Each structure stands twice: as C-alpha cells, then as structure tokens.
Amino acid sequence: LVNAPLEVKETEMDAEITITDPAQMQAFIEQEEKMVKDMVDKVVAAGANVLFAQKGIDDLAQHYLSKAGVLAVRRVKKSDIEKLSRATGANVITNLDDLTEEDLGIAGTVEERKISGDDMIFVEECSGAKSVTLFVRGSTKHIVDEIVRAIEDAIGVVAATVEDDKVVAGGGAPEIAMAKKLKDYAESISGREQLAVNAFAEALEIVPKTLAENAGLDSIDSLVDLRAAQEDSYYMGLDVFTGEVADMKEAGVIEPKRVKKQAIQSASEAAEMILRIDDVIASTKGPEDMGMDPSMAGGMPPMM
Known part of the structure; x- marks a missing residue:
C-alpha cells in the first residue's frame, strides 16, 4: 500500500533543457526510464505481488510491474487504502525507500471481477x-438504501451486545415482566401516584400488543397468554413465527439490554417533558371567525 506516486516527479519550477545531440535525447529518456525502473525494483525486492497506490502510476511503471508479475492498482481512494490496511495488515508507505517485507500485508486472493458492467477489485x-x-445490490436505489439501513442497525445492535455483554429476552417478555412488577407495586401505594404507575405499566404492555397485531394475532388473547405464561418464567414471550407463547431464551430471540433500556428511557423522558408543560396558548377564534381566508392564516391580510 503506497500513498506516493510511481512516476517521475515534475519540477516545481519551469525548466528548459537544450539538447544539441540525439544521443543526449536518448540519455535523457533512458534516465527517466531508470528512475521508474528503480521504483519498481524496490517494490519487487520487498516481495510484493500486488500494489495499491493512492496516487498515479506511470504507464512505464505499469509495464515493468506487469512483467514482474505484480498487479498494480492506481488512484485508490484514501479511505479504501485505510480499509485495505486494516484488512490485510499492510502498512501504508509514503516513501518507497522505506519499503520492507515487514510492511506487506497478506490476502488469499486478489482478483478483478466485472459487476453490472463495472470492474472491481476483490481482496479476499x-x-x-x-x-x-x-457488497449490497438491489433493483432500485430505494431498496439498496433500505438494505444498508437495516445492515447498519443490525451491526449497531451486535456492537452494543458485545460491548455490554448483557442481553434481555425478546418477544415482549421484558415489557410484560416489568408491567407485572409495576402493577404489584401500584397496589402498595394510593392516590395519583398509583394511577401514574398503572399508566406506565399499561404503556409498557403496548409493545407486546403491537407485536401481536403486526403478526396478525389477536392482541388481547396474546396479552392474556403472556401474563399467564410469565407466572412460570420471565423468559416467556411471543413467537411471531408460530403465533404461540414460547421461551425466548431457548428460541434465541434476544435483544441488547442497552437498546431496550434506551427505548424505555427515551419514551419516559418524552412523556415527562410533555407533563411539565405549564401552559398552552390556544386561539379563541379560527381564521374563518376573523374574516380571513384560511389559506392565508399567519400571512399577509387579503388583498382588496
């Protein structure tokens, strides 16, 4: 992996060379070829058989590399160079003089394939x-965008699971368990606090109810079955594939604790923010009562 050009550098200032003899012209060309050949020799001497360059590669350098059995790819994006470095373990070299065998990466296969008319290099x-x-493909851009979004969400969930090393059962099991505990707690208090706790518990039960509705099941029956099943185990949740209540731990239906906690916390904060609203400014008259064109409400008065 090289982020330097494999070509003769242009001088920073304009220079003119006066050649009076054809031999001088030939010597000039040969010197340029030698400079390019030296660059290629350094790559070959290090033992590389594939070269990715962030900048340009002279056509002559491409020729020498090809003769030496080295696959060369030029004008590779910086982001791709960094990804290749992490994938292969290769170091990104800025000066070919510093290139050694230890800087090389390892890949099983590197080949060019044509995908939908585009040539692509696969490092595997x-x-x-x-x-x-x-590599995500789809019939339309909208489908591809949806797939990418789903993949990013899935990767985020897996990352959260690995980082926290804590999961909870899926299928609405945590919500039913928390709702049950909250309702039991509500029995020990009275007044408005009891109403608030019961309302919170009922809000949690909306999650398994919605899950049942999306699966084409009767939400009331599913909720009753879940409550009864949780008397034996808090892992009991709704299996949308079978439509039955099952042990989510045994079924492998789990969610990261962080995601579940964040969802409940965000919903609670939103509800608290709404409840803290002290006043609401309401209009006593509509645009029609004020003799205005409804379409011009909030804008300029009607033109005469």
Missing part, C-alpha cells in the same frame, strides 16, 4: 481482518 481471504466490505 484475509486472516485476522479488522475491516470488511459488504
């Missing part, structure tokens, strides 16, 4: 890769 079978690429 990288041991210990810390960066991978998911």
Whole structure:
C-alpha cells in the first residue's frame, strides 16, 4: 500500500533543457526510464505481488510491474487504502525507500471481477481482518438504501451486545415482566401516584400488543397468554413465527439490554417533558371567525 506516486516527479519550477545531440535525447529518456525502473525494483525486492497506490502510476511503471508479475492498482481512494490496511495488515508507505517485507500485508486472493458492467477489485481471504466490505445490490436505489439501513442497525445492535455483554429476552417478555412488577407495586401505594404507575405499566404492555397485531394475532388473547405464561418464567414471550407463547431464551430471540433500556428511557423522558408543560396558548377564534381566508392564516391580510 503506497500513498506516493510511481512516476517521475515534475519540477516545481519551469525548466528548459537544450539538447544539441540525439544521443543526449536518448540519455535523457533512458534516465527517466531508470528512475521508474528503480521504483519498481524496490517494490519487487520487498516481495510484493500486488500494489495499491493512492496516487498515479506511470504507464512505464505499469509495464515493468506487469512483467514482474505484480498487479498494480492506481488512484485508490484514501479511505479504501485505510480499509485495505486494516484488512490485510499492510502498512501504508509514503516513501518507497522505506519499503520492507515487514510492511506487506497478506490476502488469499486478489482478483478483478466485472459487476453490472463495472470492474472491481476483490481482496479476499484475509486472516485476522479488522475491516470488511459488504457488497449490497438491489433493483432500485430505494431498496439498496433500505438494505444498508437495516445492515447498519443490525451491526449497531451486535456492537452494543458485545460491548455490554448483557442481553434481555425478546418477544415482549421484558415489557410484560416489568408491567407485572409495576402493577404489584401500584397496589402498595394510593392516590395519583398509583394511577401514574398503572399508566406506565399499561404503556409498557403496548409493545407486546403491537407485536401481536403486526403478526396478525389477536392482541388481547396474546396479552392474556403472556401474563399467564410469565407466572412460570420471565423468559416467556411471543413467537411471531408460530403465533404461540414460547421461551425466548431457548428460541434465541434476544435483544441488547442497552437498546431496550434506551427505548424505555427515551419514551419516559418524552412523556415527562410533555407533563411539565405549564401552559398552552390556544386561539379563541379560527381564521374563518376573523374574516380571513384560511389559506392565508399567519400571512399577509387579503388583498382588496
């Protein structure tokens, strides 16, 4: 991986060379070729058989690299160079003089494939890769965007699970369990606090009810079955594939604790914010009562 050009550098100032002999012209050309050949020799000497360059590669350098059996790819984006470095373990070199065998990365296969008319380079079978690429295809851009969004969400969920190392059962099991505990707690208090606790518990039960409705099930029956099943185990949740109440732990239906906690916390904060509203300014008259065109409400008065 190189972020330097494999070509003869242009001088920073304009210079003119006076050649009076054809031999001088030939010597000038040969010197340029030698400079390019030296660059290629350094790559070959390090043992590289694939070269990714962030900048340009001279056509002559491409020729020498091809003869040496080195696949060369030029004008690779900086972001792709960084991903290749994490995937293959190669170091990004800024000066070919510093290139050694230790700077090389390892990949099982590197080949060019044509996908939908576009030529693409695939670097595969990288041991210990810390960066991978998911190739997403679809019939329309909208479908591709939806797939990408779903993949990003899934990766985020897995990352949260790995970082926290804590999960909860899915299928509405946590919501039913929390609602049951809250209703039991509500029995120990009185007044408005009891109403608030019961309302919070009922709000939690909306999650399994919605889950049942989306699965085409009767939400009331499903809720009753869940409450009864949770008397034996808090892992009991709704299996939308079978339409039955099942042990979510055994079924492998789990969610990251962080995601579940954040959802409940965000909903609670939103409800608290609404409840803290002291006053609401309401209009006593509508636009029609004020003799205005409704379409011009909030704008300029009607033109005469």
